[in-house]
Amino acid sequence: MKKSIYASLLPAIILINVNIQRLTAAPVTRDSSHDFSAAAAEEAIKQFMDKYKVPGLSIAVGKDGKIVYARGFGIADSAANKKVNTQSQFRIASLSKPITAVAILKLAEQGKFSLDDKVFGEGGVLGTAYGTQPYPEGISSITIRQLLSHISGGWQNNGDDPMFHNKNLTADQLISHTLNNQPLKNRPGTAYAYSNFGYCVLGRVIEKVTGKPYEKFMLTEILRPAGVKHMEVGGNTADEKRKHEVVYYSRDRSAYLDNVARMDAHGGWIATPTDLVKFLWQVDGFDNRPDILQSASIREMTTPSKPNPSYALGWSVAGATWKHTGSLPGTGAEMIRTGGGYCCAVLVNTKQGGDFFKDLDILVKKITGLP
Helix, strand or coil: CCCCCCCCCCCCEEEECCCCCEEEECCCCCCCCCCCCHHHHHHHHHHHHHHHCCCEEEEEEEECCEEEEEEEEEEEECCCCEECCCCCEEECHHHHHHHHHHHHHHHHHCCCCCCCCECECCCCCCECCCCCCCCCCCHHHCEHHHHHCCCCCCCCCCCCCHHHCCCCCCHHHHHHHHHHHCCCCCCCCCCCCCCHHHHHHHHHHHHHHHCCCHHHHHHHHHHHHHCCCCCEECCCCHHHCCCCECCCEECCCCCCCCCCHHHHHHHCEEECHHHHHHHHHCCCCCCCCCCCCCHHHHHHHCCCCCCCCCECCCCEEECCEEEEEEEECCEEEEEEECCCCEEEEEEECEECCCCHHHHHHHHHHHHHCCC
8 A cells, every 4th residue: 555755744743652752743723724626626636537537536524623525426336337425335445443443542541551662472462362472573573653663573465465375274274374374574663564463453452352253343333423333344355345336447457355354454445535524523623523542642653763763653744734545456535634634534446556545635735725
């Protein structure tokens, strides 16, 4: 998945991390004024869709706690002649990660664990429930914070990504298999390597400390209280497509070959853009409506790690801009919170090569007034 680096960092909020290092947290104050233009947004959307032959796109824009624009464009299902509307659900891929991160931070606030608690081994949150002991080198020192910020030491999103192999295994079985057979590449905490598998593990952390299935906890404790009504973990095949879910059109390989349901905590959700904006409102740090997290947790959530100064706890950060992108076969996604008071989500039912994600990011910037 691609992460973009925005303009200069604004004045820092200082936070001490596990290594007692001073890092820069993203400000929560507004930094610009921008008047949303539906006409300008629709022209930019048309250009993007035409350039990449996008079948369907859906967008929602929130400003100062209110939805100012929501619309669907194009085709949801060509065979059924269905058009995209504001109720159409799309796979959101890695936009799932900040949603999972918020749940982890909420549980930390409740005292279920510390972000610096170990995950595996004696005394760890998951103990010795997974894999064979003794663990390979480094496994027992991985912390929750390191999983959140992709600095756990391994399991990178590349050709060896565990989440795209052994598709017949359950999440629990996959974790044990990976711990036993895929050693870390780096000492935990020292290097950034974007890891889908790390967020799969975080989903199991949520299940362990709450005693509830991941999806049920997320819906009842994080999403429904935010007014989110149309989010759920998606299915794997075309036959498992939900009633309001779009069809995914992929040029490289079928969009229906992966175990998307197993991706739950790192990439398995389906949603509407409006629901994603409602989620963003719960953690935007603005005073339009109460946040689900305390201000200290939001500052911590947007504080990058030393190995990667542009990625924090589940979010790409740069100044007052917090965002994430998502990519799967047949899926492109981005959601963003800007210092100007905007929260925006754009979902499409295709993915192209070249500058597709760069241009998707440019589209979102135009709509929300970012340079």
